[in-house]
Amino acid sequence: MGRTLDVDKHREKSQQILDAAWRCFVRDGFRGASTTDICREAKISPGHLYHYFPSKEAIVEALIEKSLQSIASHFDGIAQEEDVIQSLLSKVHEGFGKPYRPNMLLNIEMLAEASRNPSIAKILQRYTQRMRSLLADRLRDGQERGQVDRQLDPDLAATILIGLVDGVRGMAIKDPSLDTAKTVELLKSLMTRLVAPEASKNAPSDQPKKRVLNVR
Amino acid sequence: MGRTLDVDKHREKSQQILDAAWRCFVRDGFRGASTTDICREAKISPGHLYHYFPSKEAIVEALIEKSLQSIASHFDGIAQEEDVIQSLLSKVHEGFGKPYRPNMLLNIEMLAEASRNPSIAKILQRYTQRMRSLLADRLRDGQERGQVDRQLDPDLAATILIGLVDGVRGMAIKDPSLDTAKTVELLKSLMTRLVAPEASKNAPSDQPKKRVLNVR
Amino acid sequence: MGRTLDVDKHREKSQQILDAAWRCFVRDGFRGASTTDICREAKISPGHLYHYFPSKEAIVEALIEKSLQSIASHFDGIAQEEDVIQSLLSKVHEGFGKPYRPNMLLNIEMLAEASRNPSIAKILQRYTQRMRSLLADRLRDGQERGQVDRQLDPDLAATILIGLVDGVRGMAIKDPSLDTAKTVELLKSLMTRLVAPEASKNAPSDQPKKRVLNVR
Amino acid sequence: MGRTLDVDKHREKSQQILDAAWRCFVRDGFRGASTTDICREAKISPGHLYHYFPSKEAIVEALIEKSLQSIASHFDGIAQEEDVIQSLLSKVHEGFGKPYRPNMLLNIEMLAEASRNPSIAKILQRYTQRMRSLLADRLRDGQERGQVDRQLDPDLAATILIGLVDGVRGMAIKDPSLDTAKTVELLKSLMTRLVAPEASKNAPSDQPKKRVLNVR
DNA sequence: CATGAATGAGCTTTCATTCAT
DNA sequence: CATGAATGAAAGCTCATTCAT
Numbered sequence: 001m002g003r004t005l006d007v008d009k010h011r012e013k014s015q016q017i018l019d020a021a022w023r024c025f026v027r028d029g030f031r032g033a034s035t036t037d038i039c040r041e042a043k044i045s046p047g048h049l050y051h052y053f054p055s056k057e058a059i060v061e062a063l064i065e066k067s068l069q070s071i072a073s074h075f076d077g078i079a080q081e082e083d084v085i086q087s088l089l090s091k092v093h094e095g096f097g098k099p100y101r102p103n104m105l106l107n108i109e110m111l112a113e114a115s116r117n118p119s120i121a122k123i124l125q126r127y128t129q130r131m132r133s134l135l136a137d138r139l140r141d142g143q144e145r146g147q148v149d150r151q152l153d154p155d156l157a158a159t160i161l162i163g164l165v166d167g168v169r170g171m172a173i174k175d176p177s178l179d180t181a182k183t184v185e186l187l188k189s190l191m192t193r194l195v196a197p198e199a200s201k202n203a204p205s206d207q208p209k210k211r212v213l214n215v216r
Numbered sequence: 217m218g219r220t221l222d223v224d225k226h227r228e229k230s231q232q233i234l235d236a237a238w239r240c241f242v243r244d245g246f247r248g249a250s251t252t253d254i255c256r257e258a259k260i261s262p263g264h265l266y267h268y269f270p271s272k273e274a275i276v277e278a279l280i281e282k283s284l285q286s287i288a289s290h291f292d293g294i295a296q297e298e299d300v301i302q303s304l305l306s307k308v309h310e311g312f313g314k315p316y317r318p319n320m321l322l323n324i325e326m327l328a329e330a331s332r333n334p335s336i337a338k339i340l341q342r343y344t345q346r347m348r349s350l351l352a353d354r355l356r357d358g359q360e361r362g363q364v365d366r367q368l369d370p371d372l373a374a375t376i377l378i379g380l381v382d383g384v385r386g387m388a389i390k391d392p393s394l395d396t397a398k399t400v401e402l403l404k405s406l407m408t409r410l411v412a413p414e415a416s417k418n419a420p421s422d423q424p425k426k427r428v429l430n431v432r
Numbered sequence: 433m434g435r436t437l438d439v440d441k442h443r444e445k446s447q448q449i450l451d452a453a454w455r456c457f458v459r460d461g462f463r464g465a466s467t468t469d470i471c472r473e474a475k476i477s478p479g480h481l482y483h484y485f486p487s488k489e490a491i492v493e494a495l496i497e498k499s500l501q502s503i504a505s506h507f508d509g510i511a512q513e514e515d516v517i518q519s520l521l522s523k524v525h526e527g528f529g530k531p532y533r534p535n536m537l538l539n540i541e542m543l544a545e546a547s548r549n550p551s552i553a554k555i556l557q558r559y560t561q562r563m564r565s566l567l568a569d570r571l572r573d574g575q576e577r578g579q580v581d582r583q584l585d586p587d588l589a590a591t592i593l594i595g596l597v598d599g600v601r602g603m604a605i606k607d608p609s610l611d612t613a614k615t616v617e618l619l620k621s622l623m624t625r626l627v628a629p630e631a632s633k634n635a636p637s638d639q640p641k642k643r644v645l646n647v648r
Numbered sequence: 649m650g651r652t653l654d655v656d657k658h659r660e661k662s663q664q665i666l667d668a669a670w671r672c673f674v675r676d677g678f679r680g681a682s683t684t685d686i687c688r689e690a691k692i693s694p695g696h697l698y699h700y701f702p703s704k705e706a707i708v709e710a711l712i713e714k715s716l717q718s719i720a721s722h723f724d725g726i727a728q729e730e731d732v733i734q735s736l737l738s739k740v741h742e743g744f745g746k747p748y749r750p751n752m753l754l755n756i757e758m759l760a761e762a763s764r765n766p767s768i769a770k771i772l773q774r775y776t777q778r779m780r781s782l783l784a785d786r787l788r789d790g791q792e793r794g795q796v797d798r799q800l801d802p803d804l805a806a807t808i809l810i811g812l813v814d815g816v817r818g819m820a821i822k823d824p825s826l827d828t829a830k831t832v833e834l835l836k837s838l839m840t841r842l843v844a845p846e847a848s849k850n851a852p853s854d855q856p857k858k859r860v861l862n863v864r
Numbered sequence: 865c866a867t868g869a870a871t872g873a874g875c876t877t878t879c880a881t882t883c884a885t
Numbered sequence: 886c887a888t889g890a891a892t893g894a895a896a897g898c899t900c901a902t903t904c905a906t
Binding site for chain 1: 243244245247248321324325327328330331332337340341344345348369372373375376378379380381382383384385386387389390391392394395398399402403406409410
Binding site for chain 4: 459
């Protein structure tokens with residue numbers, strides 16, 4: 001009982017530290033944020049940090065793990081809706097908009113870090129695989145229902161879809177004047193076209209496509 | 217004459233240092249690579265580096281500028297071909313494949329750095345604008361010729377296209393088992409569908425699309 | 433209690449570092465002494481110095497502040513004696529003599545540093561003002577009692593007195609063979625003449641002036 | 649002949665470098681100014697500096713030597729006037745006033761440097777001795793003519809006089825609001841009193857002393 | 865559980881000086 | 886006479902981590 005409480009408290013404190021680290025990493029990046037910064041943000045002493053995490057890298061790993069878990073759980077929701085394409089598009093909005101910018105920045109940090117740090121690469125790859133599987137399964141569902149092009153390789157398409165959303169999200173840095181709303185609309189249209197079956201590609205779903213594209 | 221030679225030599229040496237820095241930054245990232253590393257790689261003494269660049273950041277900036285310039289010059293080639301869509305697709309291949317992995321890694325580094333360093337953000341934004349303009353102009357050409365959907369906002373579409381390629385390139389880190397050839401094929405197909413006019417979206421160009429998609 | 437002890441210990445350690453810095457600065461000057469020197473002298477590691485002071489300049493400032501405070505507190509004593517002139521002269525001895533040479537050297541360093549470093553100039557000016565005020569007040573007292581020339585501007589006279597003592601102290605460097613005892617005697621005589629009222633300037637106090645001046 | 653021209657040119661260039669160094673040292677101090685700074689100011693290349701001076705210290709030494717020589721030559725003028733006291737006072741003005749501030753700053757630098765660097769100490773001491781001798785000789789002249797107190801030790805008095813002027817000059821740093829004109833007046837009065845013979849100490853010369861002192 | 869003192873390697877940068885041309 | 890490329894030691898400072906309390 002007491003043991004359980006201790007474990008809970010320990011977990012809670014770890015969480016507080018991770019929250020502080022999240023803020024620091026978003027602000028300064030994995031390399032740019034120092035353990036001192038994190039401790040100050042978490043309001044603990046520098047020595048105490050090592051009571052909860054054996055190293056700075058462990059913090060980064062835990063943070064990435066947690067962050068990806070949260071994103072992946074968003075994907076889980078996909079499986080429950082009826083219309084495959086609609087359920088897919090409904091998730092797109094979430095990655096855009098101001099409050100998601102921190103996550104986007106962390107995503108880029110993760111990519112940068114994973115390209116150099118094998119243990120972080122593994123985490124990233126594990127979650128990517130999981131999310132891609134979920135997406136691919138959904139696409140397969142759609143193919144069975146005739147909502148998705150049967151000639152598409154679901155795994156490959158899922159990969160491309162993830163890359164597409166990631167890449168367009170990153171454009172916010174390359175072009176700060178980007179109009180998010182219009183971007184999301186065109187992005188959705190593009191995703192629809194990617195997965196829609198041949199026959200319906202002229203009129204993908206009931207989406208009022210013409211208005212969407214007519215943005216000039 | 218002697219003066220010209222001196223300037224040439226200076227430029228050559230600067231270039232050698234940038235080359236060394238490129239290797240270090242690809243290997244360890246902008247923050248991860250130290251000036252000492254760069255000097256060792258360039259085979260110069262630590263002090264001598266500052267004969268050519270006033271700071272480490274100046275090296276990063278010069279490198280990014282040069283790298284983006286080289287990429288942008290690739291884009292310039294787009295303007296010369298007849299078929300808009302074909303000229304666009306022909307450029308896609310180049311971003312994939314093993315020898316381009318370093319550039320992809322640097323691209324991610326740039327994004328990460330630009331999100332925190334305003335002066336680097338500016339460089340990135342300047343070149344992004346330039347490349348997007350070139351692409352958008354090409355799309356406008358295509359629209360006039362009936363090769364590109366007239367309802368498309370060229371600027372927005374160009375932005376999405378860049379993001380799409382960037383994002384899919386980054387998937388190589390998230391999923392190392394990715395089949396590059398197939399990915400490129402699907403990517404091209406997707407790009408074609410994005411820009412193709414309504415009428416031809418069932419049969420985009422002479423590309424044997426069905427085989428392409430039938431990848432299972 | 434524990435908190436108080438901690439603060440005390442911190443202050444004590446800071447003091448030890450300042451003592452070490454004092455030795456280094458006296459030996460090599462503010463610029464000539466390195467933080468490494470100070471750490472070696474204080475027997476701490478190079479990084480630990482920054483646990484107590486945010487920068488080398490902060491050490492210099494703290495040291496100057498402390499040093500001037502100590503000198504200023506000497507001046508405070510002036511206010512208590514009866515005979516204004518005697519109390520003034522009694523303080524002169526202290527600035528001369530071998531054990532005071534380090535302070536004299538630091539005084540010169542301060543002047544040199546203050547002429548370039550505004551934040552140190554401010555400290556020096558603040559304390560100068562304070563000491564001059566004390567001196568000027570004493571002179572005003574003397575004027576009321578008829579011990580000091582009523583035509584003298586107390587503030588200006590105080591400034592000159594400080595400059596006089598400083599300058600003569602510095603002569604120890606320009607002329608190492610200087611006879612300190614005789615110098616102090618003549619200095620005192622000069623100071624007496626500066627402040628003494630017109631009437632007594634031929635026979636300043638009960639001091640056997642003739643012997644004092646007859647130093648050949 | 650050509651040899652002579654060469655020597656002249658060499659001397660001229662050395663002089664230009666010393667002038668540049670003077671500006672740098674006044675601005676940043678002996679330690680604060682780098683050889684690079686001096687070269688930039690003198691518009692020569694870093695390597696070329698060592699064609700004229702074997703080291704930075706040699707520049708400092710040459711500069712100090714030259715500077716003191718110039719000051720000493722001012723003192724030489726003292727010997728020619730009739731009234732000892734007047735000739736002495738006439739020199740005081742020169743050390744004050746804005747255009748002399750650089751020399752005052754260098755004076756402090758010299759003192760600081762001499763306290764650590766024996767070879768510079770020697771130069772300073774040599775010139776101090778020379779100037780003190782000149783002053784002392786003048787005082788001896790005055791004693792013979794009855795213009796100067798016969799009980800005064802000329803050497804000691806000369807030393808004190810130099811220190812007095814130096815010290816008061818330095819007060820400009822400790823108190824930037826100092827009124828130079830009034831300071832000089834009081835300083836002159838003090839110097840007069842120091843050297844004037846007993847009999848005349850109540851009425852030192854024809855100087856309108858009362859107005860001078862009545863500055864409240 | 866918690867502190868903060870302490871470490872030492874490593875960072876970017878500066879500097880006086882030397883050398884090849 | 887003149888350049889500027891080149892050196893390498895040392896500077897002030899930061900950092901992840903450890904340890905005594």
